[in-house]
Amino acid sequence: MTLALVLAALLAVGLVLFVARPFLREPETADDALETPGEEELRRLALAEERDRALQALRELEFDHRTGKVSDEDYRALVGPLRRSAAEALRALDPGRDGGPGSEHAPDGP
Amino acid sequence: MAELGRAALVLTFGLVVYALVAGAYAAAARRRRLARSAQNALLGAFVSTAVAAAVLWAAFARRDFSFTYVADHSALKLPLAYRLSAFWGGQEGSLLLWLLILSGFSAAAVLLDRRATRELLAWVTPVLGGVACFFAFMLVFVASPFGTQTPPADGLGLNPSLQNPYMLAHPPMLYLGYVGLTIPWAFGMGALLSGRTDERWIVATRRWTLAAWMFLGIGQLLGSHWAYVEVGWGGYYAWDPVENAALMPWLAATAFLHSVMIQEKRGMLRVWNMLLVILAFGLSLFGTFLTRSGVINSIHSFTQSSIGPWFLGFIGVVVAFSLTLVFWRLPLLRSKTKLESLVSREATFLYNNLLLVALTLTILWGVTFPILSEAVRGTAITVSKPYYNFFLRSFGLPLLLLMGIGPLVPWRRASLRSLERTFLWPLGVAVACGVVIVALGGGSSKVGLITYTFAAFVAASIALEFVRGTRARHALTGGSWVVAFGGLVARNRRRYGGYVVHAAVVLLAVGIAGSSLYQTVREQKLQRGQAMTVAGYTLLYRSFATKQGPNSTESRALLAVSRGKHSLGTLDPGKNFYPVEQQTSNEVAIRSNWATGEDLYVIADQIDSDGSVYFKVLVKPAVNLIWLAGFVFVLGSVIALWPDAREERRLAERYGTAGAAVRA
Numbered sequence: 001m002t003l004a005l006v007l008a009a010l011l012a013v014g015l016v017l018f019v020a021r022p023f024l025r026e027p028e029t030a031d032d033a034l035e036t037p038g039e040e041e042l043r044r045l046a047l048a049e050e051r052d053r054a055l056q057a058l059r060e061l062e063f064d065h066r067t068g069k070v071s072d073e074d075y076r077a078l079v080g081p082l083r084r085s086a087a088e089a090l091r092a093l094d095p096g097r098d099g100g101p102g103s104e105h106a107p108d109g110p
Numbered sequence: 111m112a113e114l115g116r117a118a119l120v121l122t123f124g125l126v127v128y129a130l131v132a133g134a135y136a137a138a139a140r141r142r143r144l145a146r147s148a149q150n151a152l153l154g155a156f157v158s159t160a161v162a163a164a165v166l167w168a169a170f171a172r173r174d175f176s177f178t179y180v181a182d183h184s185a186l187k188l189p190l191a192y193r194l195s196a197f198w199g200g201q202e203g204s205l206l207l208w209l210l211i212l213s214g215f216s217a218a219a220v221l222l223d224r225r226a227t228r229e230l231l232a233w234v235t236p237v238l239g240g241v242a243c244f245f246a247f248m249l250v251f252v253a254s255p256f257g258t259q260t261p262p263a264d265g266l267g268l269n270p271s272l273q274n275p276y277m278l279a280h281p282p283m284l285y286l287g288y289v290g291l292t293i294p295w296a297f298g299m300g301a302l303l304s305g306r307t308d309e310r311w312i313v314a315t316r317r318w319t320l321a322a323w324m325f326l327g328i329g330q331l332l333g334s335h336w337a338y339v340e341v342g343w344g345g346y347y348a349w350d351p352v353e354n355a356a357l358m359p360w361l362a363a364t365a366f367l368h369s370v371m372i373q374e375k376r377g378m379l380r381v382w383n384m385l386l387v388i389l390a391f392g393l394s395l396f397g398t399f400l401t402r403s404g405v406i407n408s409i410h411s412f413t414q415s416s417i418g419p420w421f422l423g424f425i426g427v428v429v430a431f432s433l434t435l436v437f438w439r440l441p442l443l444r445s446k447t448k449l450e451s452l453v454s455r456e457a458t459f460l461y462n463n464l465l466l467v468a469l470t471l472t473i474l475w476g477v478t479f480p481i482l483s484e485a486v487r488g489t490a491i492t493v494s495k496p497y498y499n500f501f502l503r504s505f506g507l508p509l510l511l512l513m514g515i516g517p518l519v520p521w522r523r524a525s526l527r528s529l530e531r532t533f534l535w536p537l538g539v540a541v542a543c544g545v546v547i548v549a550l551g552g553g554s555s556k557v558g559l560i561t562y563t564f565a566a567f568v569a570a571s572i573a574l575e576f577v578r579g580t581r582a583r584h585a586l587t588g589g590s591w592v593v594a595f596g597g598l599v600a601r602n603r604r605r606y607g608g609y610v611v612h613a614a615v616v617l618l619a620v621g622i623a624g625s626s627l628y629q630t631v632r633e634q635k636l637q638r639g640q641a642m643t644v645a646g647y648t649l650l651y652r653s654f655a656t657k658q659g660p661n662s663t664e665s666r667a668l669l670a671v672s673r674g675k676h677s678l679g680t681l682d683p684g685k686n687f688y689p690v691e692q693q694t695s696n697e698v699a700i701r702s703n704w705a706t707g708e709d710l711y712v713i714a715d716q717i718d719s720d721g722s723v724y725f726k727v728l729v730k731p732a733v734n735l736i737w738l739a740g741f742v743f744v745l746g747s748v749i750a751l752w753p754d755a756r757e758e759r760r761l762a763e764r765y766g767t768a769g770a771a772v773r774a
Contacts (some may be wrong), residue, residue, distance in 0.1 A: 011161060014461030015121060015154040019128065022146040035138040035228055042308070048764045049309055053375060057521060064520045066585070067578035071528035078522055 044093060051089035058082045111178055115165035115256040121158040122209065123246035129239030132698065137232040137303070149220045154233060155242060156213035159321075163210045166255055170196055170689065175261040179203060185267040185690045187661040191278060196268045198281045200750075201402055201417065202255035207282065209245040210400065211289040216242065219293050219318070227297075227314050234300035237283035240291055244424045253417055270662070276336035283329030284356055288394040290322025291359060295391035295432070298384055302435040307380065307442040312370050313761055317751055319370075323363040324747035330356050331740040337686035341694025342713055344631070344728045347738065349476045349498040351596040355397035358470050358477075362390040365466035368459045371604075376456055380443040381436065382463070388432040393470070395425045400477065451523035456659045460518040462509060469505040473498065503557055507564060510619055513612050514568035517575045535574055540567035558627040565616045565623075572609045572616075599749065609748025614746055621707070624732025633715070635724045645729040647710050648672045649681070654721050662686040664697070667714050667723045671701060683714040683725070707734040 017024070037045070061078055064070040070078070133148030135141070155563065166179070170193045175181035182201070183196040197203045216238040223231050249255070271277075271553040294315035301311035347353060366386040372379050398423040436443070476493040484490040518532045543566035544559060553559055575593070584594035597607040610739060630645040641650040650670040657664050666684035670677070681699035688695070701710040709730045716724035 003118070004114040005113050008114050008121075008684065011118060011158060015158060017124065018127065018154050019147055021150060022352055024145040026143060029231055032142050034136070034142045034145055036140060037229060037306070042306075045308055045310075045765070049377070052760065052764055053377060054373065060521060063579075063582065066582040068530065069518065069578070070520045071525055071531070074520070074523070075262045075524050093205055097598055 001062060047089055047093045049088060051093060054082055054086035054089055111165050111168065111174075112256040112258045115162045116250075116254065118158045118162035118165065118608045119206075119246065119249050119254070119256070122155045122162065122213070123243070123250045125155040125158065126213075126239045126242035126246050129155065130236045130243055133232070133236035133476075135241055136509075137236060145235065145727040148229065148239070149224065149385070152220050152238060152242075153215070153217045155246075156210075156217040159206075159210050159213045159246075161723075162249075162256075163197075163206055166206065167194060167227070170194055171267070175265050176258050177255075178257040178259045179255040181259065181262055181265040183265070183268055183660065185265040188265075188268055188273075188349045189660060191275075192268055192273050194366075195272070195278045198285075199268050199272050202253045203250050204281070204285075204398075204402060205245060205417075206255055207285050208289060209249060211282075211285050212238075212242055212245060212292060215289060215293055215318075219296075223314055227310060230297065230300050230304055230306050230310055230313075230314065233301075234296050234305040235497075237296040237299045237303070238292065241296070241428075244301065244420075248417060248420060248748045252420060264690065267661075267688065270686065270688045270691055270693045270695040271340060272339045273661075276332050276340065280329055280332040280336055283325050283331075283332055287322050287324075287326025287329055287356070288359065288398055290318060290325060291363060291387075291391045291394045293318040293322070295387050297436060298387045299432060302384070302439045305442060307439060309374060310765070312373060312383070314369070319367060320751050323360065323367060324744065324751070326356060326360045326363065327743055327747070328636045329738065330360065331737070331743070332356060335737060338482075338733075339698060339700065340611065340695070342698045344698075344711055344713060344726065346625075346733075349495055351480075352397075352401050354473050354477050354498075355393075355400040358473055359390050359397055361466050361470040361473075362386060362393055365463045366390055368466075369463050372456045372459050377447050378445045378449070378456070379460075380445055381440065384436050384443065385391045386463075386467075388429065388436070388534045388745070389470070391476070392425060392429050392432075393423070395428060399425060415758035424450055453519060453529070454523050455516060455519050455521045458512055458519055462512050462516065465505045465512070469501060469509070471607055472501040472505070507557075507560060510561070510564045510568060510615070513615060514564065514571040517609065517612075518571050532574075536567050536570035539570035540564070542566075552628070555623075556628040561619055561623040561627075565614075565620050568612060568616050570772065572613055575609055576606070598756075599755070603752055604750045607746045607748070607752075610746030610749055610766070611743055612746075614739040614743035617742060621732050621735030621737075621739060624707070625709075625736070628731050630729040631726070633726045635722055637720075642725065642727065646673055646728045647678075647727075647729065649712065649725070649727060650721065651725075652680075654717075654723070659686065661690065664718060665714075666697070667717070667725075669699070669712065669725075671710065673685060678710075681710070681712050683712045685714060685717060702734055704734065707732045707738070709733045729736055 058079070061070060061075065061082060065072075065075040113122055114232060129148045129151040132144055132151070136144035136148055166177070168174075169177045169180045170184055171190065173180070173184065173186060173193070179200060179202050180196075183199040184193045185675070190194070198207045219234070219238070220231065223234075227234075277549050294311075297311040297315045299317075301307050330353070335354070337343075337348070338346040366383065369379050369383050369386060373383050399418065402417060402421070449460070451457065476497055480490040480492050512663055514536060518536065544563040547553065547562050552562065576598075579598045580591060580595045583598045584591055587594060587597060631646045632640045632642065636642060636650055636651040638653060642647055643649075648671070650672075651667060652670055655666055655667045655668070657666075664684065664686050666682040669681045669683070670679075671681055678701060681701055683699040684697050686695045686697055687693075696715075699712045703709070709728075711728040711730055713726040713728075714723050715726045718724075
């Protein structure tokens, strides 16, 4: 009984110290604000998701075309809009660049 | 040591309340150190819960019957492995297992996602804390496993049905699945609370969902095998409410796993995905409620208890909270893109989702109808096997067919000409398979014929995907075919892991159809020296013997089995009598033919005092494909789960650059 209570007390003290650790390590801090993404960051994130989606779609289209799942006609009809949306997302993310799914984010092979 | 267990659970309760309250305040007021402290509380809760669990396990190992729970669920002669698994043999231990896994998963989620999803995790912490609060509250105030008493000379023992190696793994696997679904739900709710409704929460929980779904699948297959070898009625799935309770969240999670891909690839179905993750988690709670509340009659309801209303209340709170959040954030969840064509990969995923949800809801209706009818009319009207079989066929067969169609259809849209070319081979294989089955006499069951034909179509479409993919990769990179195949799978693990899982479903469908639609059953009473014939097998009843096992009396009838002139050895079905528990179990005998997947399954249904035995013999074609499907299922899941360094880099770049560019 006594041993159990001692062990329980030790466990409680250890866990309370662990929970209080962020305050014990930084008793006073100039910046206690939780990092929050601003509107601009969220907008860029949405664009990055859009870019990845378009590049991934291009990659899959290329692969499906190569395997014969997508016919030449379907490929020609789909590839243009996908390239344009990838280029738009890249341009929006980096207005300085010339657009087009260039080398940095180019879809790789299957 | 019961005091240590009790104290540890009180500590857990305090910690998770803190994680809930302090975590919610920290997330709302944007306090960094407090948010971190709340996360530490979740980590600490795992430590204290692990201490409580260790105390209970130690009590079972030491046969400490001063613990009421230990005395109620074990006995002096119970082997150690079953004493340890008796931990989850009753109500209180099961709740403790839930909390142990939940706190372990919560701690892992905090540690793995602390850096990557800081602002999301700030809201996930109180959500996880809230769920843990309920279970810790139950264990501290309603159903404590640490009640003590004056130790009796011996315990009451463990239900004989639970004294089986499968029971060592089946419940923990199911619980890993049930509890694992808490994490994607908590991240979904965290996303809604924080307003971060982009794909971050889906990316963070992709593996959690897949792992939970895998564990739930393995748990169900282990349970089916347990029913098959241990319960002794000749089947593996009886549409028992508790079996359904595990199937429903698995089906909902299957739908979720497919529909998140549409969100990732097309940015669609955001509201639907939130609803599916709520449905999956809600059903996992409902499953635990069904198993543990005692509201239904089931072979799994080992205990009757009063925790039902608590559970029902908690499920109500969870559903109301989740739906309110979805409604609140609806403007953020609207999709910008639309379905381009009804003949596209995303459309087949959508049809798959509708069928899966329809199947889930019809099963849910079948499970809840007896409870509702009892509440309203005072009599429980049970929904029986034909109801479930009808809907399994109505929704399951189209689902099977879609599994073959989906991989053959490209994203966005497909022209008729490309479809003709892609479908040619799989359709040819399916038709050929149908003709062969009819020629072999399999046309006696139309459902069986359709299942086998659809299965052949799916198998051919999967094989075609691998062949075409490997060929394309080989053309692109050169090298050997093996390297091309390996590269193909390694570079798109989710897709090809998924195809392997689809192959497992094909095996499962063939196994279920073969063993249920084409099985032979014969029952006959035999005296020693008499024989019976079933589907080409001859069984000669030779002798009867009784011996003393470690904690039971084992009676066995010895049968010599032959087929034509070939002797196939002996089988010894019988019964075990457990004197402590005062219960008898059926011990079936099974002879498996691994080449054909067929089982000869013998039950000694009734043993008379004169030594005559009433045998029930079943010949179940292809039944072993069901268990083989389990291994293939695990293989596919592991391939899909395996970390992909290229994918990780791409995601790190995505989430890193968005923030870095703004901060620069």
